[in-house]
Amino acid sequence: MSKAMLNIKDLHATVDGKEILKGLSFEVKAGEVHAIMGPNGSGKSTLAHVLAGREGYVATAGEVEFDGKDLLTLEPEVRACEGVFLGFQYPVEIPGVSNLTLLKAAINARRKYRGGSEIEASDFLAWIRDRAKIVKIDPKMLSRGVNEGFSGGEKKRNEILQMLILEPRLMILDETDSGLDIDALKIVADGINTLRSPERATVLVTHYQRLLDYVQPDFVHVLARGRIVKSGGPELAQELEQKGYGWLEAA
Amino acid sequence: MKLQPYSEAFERFAATLSDSERSTRGRQLQRFLTLGFPSKREEDWRYTDLSPLADKTFGLANEFGARADLKTIDGTERLVFVDGRFDPTHSSAAQFHGELPTIETPAADGLLALNAAFAASGLNLQLAANEHLDAPLHVLFLGSGDAAATMSHQRHRIVLGAGASATVILEFARDSGGERLATHTLDIELGANAQLRLHRLQFERAGANLLTRIDARLARDARLKALCLDAGGGFTRHDFNVSLDGAGADAEVHGLYAPQPRAHVDNHTRIVHAAPHGRSREHFRGIVGERTRAVFSGKVVVQPGAQKTDSEQRIANLLLSKHAEVNAKPDLEIYADDVKCAHGATVGQLDDSALAYLRSRGIDAATAKSLLLRAFAIEILDHVGYAPLRRHIEDILNFPDDPELDALIEAVS
Ligand SMILES: Nc1ncnc2c1ncn2[C@@H]1O[C@H](COP(=O)(O)OP(=O)(O)O)[C@@H](O)[C@H]1O
Ligand SMILES: [Mg+2]
Numbered sequence: 001m002s003k004a005m006l007n008i009k010d011l012h013a014t015v016d017g018k019e020i021l022k023g024l025s026f027e028v029k030a031g032e033v034h035a036i037m038g039p040n041g042s043g044k045s046t047l048a049h050v051l052a053g054r055e056g057y058v059a060t061a062g063e064v065e066f067d068g069k070d071l072l073t074l075e076p077e078v079r080a081c082e083g084v085f086l087g088f089q090y091p092v093e094i095p096g097v098s099n100l101t102l103l104k105a106a107i108n109a110r111r112k113y114r115g116g117s118e119i120e121a122s123d124f125l126a127w128i129r130d131r132a133k134i135v136k137i138d139p140k141m142l143s144r145g146v147n148e149g150f151s152g153g154e155k156k157r158n159e160i161l162q163m164l165i166l167e168p169r170l171m172i173l174d175e176t177d178s179g180l181d182i183d184a185l186k187i188v189a190d191g192i193n194t195l196r197s198p199e200r201a202t203v204l205v206t207h208y209q210r211l212l213d214y215v216q217p218d219f220v221h222v223l224a225r226g227r228i229v230k231s232g233g234p235e236l237a238q239e240l241e242q243k244g245y246g247w248l249e250a251a
Numbered sequence: 252m253k254l255q256p257y258s259e260a261f262e263r264f265a266a267t268l269s270d271s272e273r274s275t276r277g278r279q280l281q282r283f284l285t286l287g288f289p290s291k292r293e294e295d296w297r298y299t300d301l302s303p304l305a306d307k308t309f310g311l312a313n314e315f316g317a318r319a320d321l322k323t324i325d326g327t328e329r330l331v332f333v334d335g336r337f338d339p340t341h342s343s344a345a346q347f348h349g350e351l352p353t354i355e356t357p358a359a360d361g362l363l364a365l366n367a368a369f370a371a372s373g374l375n376l377q378l379a380a381n382e383h384l385d386a387p388l389h390v391l392f393l394g395s396g397d398a399a400a401t402m403s404h405q406r407h408r409i410v411l412g413a414g415a416s417a418t419v420i421l422e423f424a425r426d427s428g429g430e431r432l433a434t435h436t437l438d439i440e441l442g443a444n445a446q447l448r449l450h451r452l453q454f455e456r457a458g459a460n461l462l463t464r465i466d467a468r469l470a471r472d473a474r475l476k477a478l479c480l481d482a483g484g485g486f487t488r489h490d491f492n493v494s495l496d497g498a499g500a501d502a503e504v505h506g507l508y509a510p511q512p513r514a515h516v517d518n519h520t521r522i523v524h525a526a527p528h529g530r531s532r533e534h535f536r537g538i539v540g541e542r543t544r545a546v547f548s549g550k551v552v553v554q555p556g557a558q559k560t561d562s563e564q565r566i567a568n569l570l571l572s573k574h575a576e577v578n579a580k581p582d583l584e585i586y587a588d589d590v591k592c593a594h595g596a597t598v599g600q601l602d603d604s605a606l607a608y609l610r611s612r613g614i615d616a617a618t619a620k621s622l623l624l625r626a627f628a629i630e631i632l633d634h635v636g637y638a639p640l641r642r643h644i645e646d647i648l649n650f651p652d653d654p655e656l657d658a659l660i661e662a663v664s
Binding site: 143 | 602604609611616618619622623627655663664
């Protein structure tokens with residue numbers, strides 16, 4: 001029971017040949033919410049992309065286990081089918097590929113991976129409508145190209161919508177809260193809380209403490225220059241908010 | 252002797268002709284023998300080398316090869332040619348099959364002379380003023396699958412009277428067989444306010460050499476909307492010349508090339524604005540992969556006096572491999588001062604971040620890639636106004652459309 005869902009041990013990673021993650025370890029158990037905070041450029045997004053398997057982000061040492069499986073050897077799409085979801089800091093616009101096309105392909109990819117059949121059109125539509133309500137997105141917008149012409153806030157809500165639709169077991173959210181007004185922030189928090197359950201785990205990468213008022217973390221880790229320099233409970237987030245990140249640069 | 256196989260083929264062919272035909276065509280053959288195939292030294296032929304054709308022996312097809320595997324398009328009438336010969340059995344619109352053409356005027360270049368010497372009959376669509384062709388006309392060019400190297404040369408005409416309208420699909424279809432050479436010329440005359448939608452689809456196989464040339468003249472207020480699609484594996488060159496002769500004429504020439512590996516596709520377009528208030532739009536997109544060469548040359552000429560011309564040319568290419576080559580050249584010549592002319596050409600790669608985004612959602616790399624390619628191509632395919640034709644094209648391009656998803660998009664919109 002106490003076995004970790006995600007187990008990261010001494011992870012080193014490079015981007016374009018440059019070492020960004022320099023020995024990073026932590027464990028996430030099912031049901032837990034971990035917040036990762038840290039100054040710009042400390043490697044938060046790099047960690048998120050390494051976990052999701054993005055090409056060009058190369059783990060050079062250490063290990064990452066997900067449900068006891070070696071996550072690092074899996075293709076990104078297989079990780080997704082296994083239940084890993086990354087909410088992008090900068091969601092990509094894909095004109096010509098509609099949101100519905102992406103969602104249907106993503107749902108069916110998961111079903112196929114588990115040996116199931118394709119989703120019925122009516123079930124798909126009902127599910128999309130149900131989930132869109134939570135994030136207050138008009139389903140009409142989903143006939144457009146992926147994130148095409150979406151505002152910054154709409155893009156972030158669309159990430160949460162995709163997550164609600166795909167129901168991952170590990171939610172990695174990379175600064176989904178950045179740049180949101182308070183209403184949008186609450187919607188994003190609602191979306192995350194909707195999925196929170198004893199079987200799921202959440203890694204919240206955030207720059208600001210604000211989101212954590214709505215999604216209570218169990219643990220907070222401070223990332224600086226590719227390493228976790230401090231870990232603690234929710235009170236650490238408060239402390240960071242007061243002190244800023246300046247003291248880390250000196251450390 | 253140089254080009255001897257062509258003279259020999261002509262000897263055999265000439266035996267079937269009347270005396271006068273024989274001498275008219277004989278003069279064109281002489282012209283071809285003198286001029287030869289266009290050379291790479293000519294600017295317009297820099298990237299398309301026809302010299303290997305000079306040393307090959309192509310016979311004229313003897314046997315009439317029947318074809319059972321016709322892929323028809325819903326709601327169209329049909330004209331079928333096999334190895335350049337009319338196939339009445341599979342044609343439903345025989346009235347548009349022309350007579351044997353006689354071309355007296357000495358051809359402008361060697362290639363045209365070759366075509367004129369051997370020219371067989373082809374499409375001949377002539378509509379009187381205000382006549383409207385109800386069903387789109389699907390003209391299919393097939394090969395018999397003959398293992399021997401064969402050649403065919405055809406001439407076509409479309410003449411629409413004032414206010415007449417028609418939709419025509421020229422399809423050079425996929426087949427098997429030996430090496431092949433085909434040349435086609437199409438003359439188009441659109442009367443005042445006439446409207447033609449023309450589609451040239453090319454799905455030729457490797458081993459096919461296809462050289463086409465379209466010359467269109469538009470009278471006052473005439474409208475031409477053309478779509479050029481190249482998705483075959485052969486060696487192809489297309490010349491498309493449009494002259495906006497009358498005021499207010501409107502030409503749209505759009506194209507997509509997504510050739511098979513090792514194919515060669517060359518599109519040369521030339522749009523001449525010869526009268527005021529003309530409008531032209533030209534959007535070409537290319538998806539160029541493994542060991543493939545694509546050439547695009549788009550010339551737009553605005554003649555003195557063609558004031559208020561509104562012209563736009565956009566070319567975009569996706570290069571999918573290091574072993575792919577694209578030569579895309581816009582070329583504007585503007586001799587009038589009160590005009591609006593825009594142009595742009597780009598060569599790029601598949602968007603890595605879009606690919607990564609789709610894969611992060613569980614979509615496998617191959618599917619993600621084909622979704623992105625489809626997205627790139629769709630802007631051009633959106634110009635296909637006739638739905639069954641659109642399905643026909645997407646089928647062949649392996650862009651299976653998803654009617655269920657379309658219905659869903661409808662449902663939420
Ligand atoms: N694609 C990339 N190519 C080169 N360097 C990169 C790339 N992405 C990030 N970096 C570098 O990696 C470091 C960490 O970046 P990132 O993980 O985005 O930090 P954070 O998300 O914490 O702001 C920075 O120094 C950044 O400049
Ligand atoms: Mg970041």
